[in-house]
Amino acid sequence: MIENCITSEFESNIKNNYLQVCSNVSKAAKAAGRDPNEITIIAVSKTWPIEIIKPLLEMNHIDFGENRIQEAIEKWVPLKKNFSASKLHIIGSLQTNKVRDAVNIADTIHSLDREKLVKAVSQEIKCCERRPQCFIQVNTGEEYQKAGVLPEDLDSLIEISLEKYDIPLEGLMCLPPYNDDPAPHFALLKKFAERHSLKKLSMGMSADYMTAIEFGATHIRVGSAIFGNRKQNKINKKM
Ligand SMILES: *Cc1c(COP(=O)(O)O)cnc(C)c1O
Numbered sequence: 001m002i003e004n005c006i007t008s009e010f011e012s013n014i015k016n017n018y019l020q021v022c023s024n025v026s027k028a029a030k031a032a033g034r035d036p037n038e039i040t041i042i043a044v045s046k047t048w049p050i051e052i053i054k055p056l057l058e059m060n061h062i063d064f065g066e067n068r069i070q071e072a073i074e075k076w077v078p079l080k081k082n083f084s085a086s087k088l089h090i091i092g093s094l095q096t097n098k099v100r101d102a103v104n105i106a107d108t109i110h111s112l113d114r115e116k117l118v119k120a121v122s123q124e125i126k127c128c129e130r131r132p133q134c135f136i137q138v139n140t141g142e143e144y145q146k147a148g149v150l151p152e153d154l155d156s157l158i159e160i161s162l163e164k165y166d167i168p169l170e171g172l173m174c175l176p177p178y179n180d181d182p183a184p185h186f187a188l189l190k191k192f193a194e195r196h197s198l199k200k201l202s203m204g205m206s207a208d209y210m211t212a213i214e215f216g217a218t219h220i221r222v223g224s225a226i227f228g229n230r231k232q233n234k235i236n237k238k239m
Contacts, residue, residue, distance in 0.1 A: 010228075011055045017226045018043070018056060021209075025220070028213040039213060042089050044205075044223030047230045050075055056226070057083045065110075065221050067092025069101050076105055091173075091202075091221055093137075093147035096120045103130055110135040110173040110202050110219075113149045115160060122165035133170045135202050135219075136161065138192060140185040141177035148174065151192070158196050171200025171218065182208045186215035 021041060029036040044065040045053045053064065053075070062085060066072035069090070076088050087107040094102055094111050102109060103124035109132050112118050125131055136157060139148030149157050161167040172193045176185035186203050193201055204212025206225035213220065224230060 007051060010052065014052065014055055014227060015059065017228070018059065018061065021222055021225055024210060025213065028210040032214045034213070034216075038218060040219045042091070042202075042219055042221045043226050044091065044221050045075070045227065046071065046092075046223065048227050050079060052227060053079065057086060060085075063087045063089060063219075065089040065091045065223070069094070069098040069105075072105055073101060089219075089221075100124050100128070103128055103132060106132045108133040108135070108170075110221075111137045111147060112161065112167070112169075113137045113139075113147055113157075115157065118157070118161050118165050118167055122167055125168075131168050133200075134161075134167050135171050135173040135200065136169065137173045137175070138189060140174045140188050141180060143177055146175070146177075151188070154192055155196075158198075169198065171198045171202060173202035173219075175205075176203075176208075183211055183215065186212050186217070190216045 025039055025041060026036040029039055040063050042063045042065040043056055043061060046067045064086060066088065072088060072090065080086055088105060089108045089110060090102050090106040091110045094117060096117055099120040103121060109121065112121065112134055113136065121134065137148040138154055139146050139150055142150060161169050172189050174185055174189045176182040189201055189203055200218045201216050202219040202221065204217045204220040206222050209220040209222055
C-alpha cells in the first residue's frame with residue numbers, strides 16, 4: 001500500500017514536470033522564432049525503473065534516452081513490446097563490443113566519436129538491417145577525460161563516416177563542461193554542423209535546454225527536470 005502511494009505521487013510529479021518541460025520548450029522555441037515541433041524532447045530515463053517510465057509512455061511521449069546498453073536492453077526490450085511507437089536514443093559513450101546490441105535496440109545513437117566505433121556501427125548496420133540515425137559527439141570543451149571527437153579531428157571523422165562507412169549521419173551532439181557557460185559550446189556545435197550541412201543538433205540538458213533551443217537544438221536530452229534527482233532513486237541506492 002505504502003509503495004503504491006509513493007508511486008502515484010511520483011507519477012503525478014513526473015507528469016507535471018513533463019508538461020512543464022513541454023511548455024518551456026514551446027516558449028523557448030517561440031522566443032527564438034522557431035517551430036516547437038522541430039524540437040525532440042528526449043526524456044532521459046537512465047537509472048529509472050520501468051514503472052517510473054511507463055506514465056510518460058502512457059501520455060504518448062515517444063523519445064527516451066539511456067546511457068548504458070545493458071540497462072537499455074533490460075528495460076526497453078519489454079517496453080518496446082507494449083509501446084511499439086517509442087524511440088530509444090543511446091546517449092552514453094559506446095564501447096565497440098556493445099555496438100551490436102546498440103544497433104539492434106537503438107533508434108538513434110548520439111555518441112559516435114572515433115573511426116573504430118564508426119566502422120563497427122557501419123558493419124552492424126549492414127548485417128543486422130537496422131539503420132539507427134547517428135550523431136557524432138564533439139568534445140567542444142576539449143576536456144581530457146571526456147568522450148567526443150576533438151574539434152580539430154571532426155572534419156575528417158565526418159568525411160569518413162559519410163564516404164567510407166555510409167553512416168546515416170544526421171547531426172552533432174555535445175555535452176559542455178560542467179562549470180562552463182554552455183552558450184559558446186552550443187554556438188560552436190551549430191557552426192560545425194552548418195559547415196557540413198548537418199541538420200540536427202543534440203544539445204541541452206535539464207539545466208540549459210532553453211539556452212540550447214535558442215542556439216538551434218533539435219534534440220534536447222532532459223533527465224532530472226522530468227524524473228527528479230537520480231541520486232534519490234532506487235536503482236542508484238542499490239549501487
Ligand atoms: C544524464 C544525461 C543527460 C540528462 O541530464 P539531466 O541533467 O538529468 O537532464 C543528458 N545527456 C547525457 C549525455 C546524459 O548522460
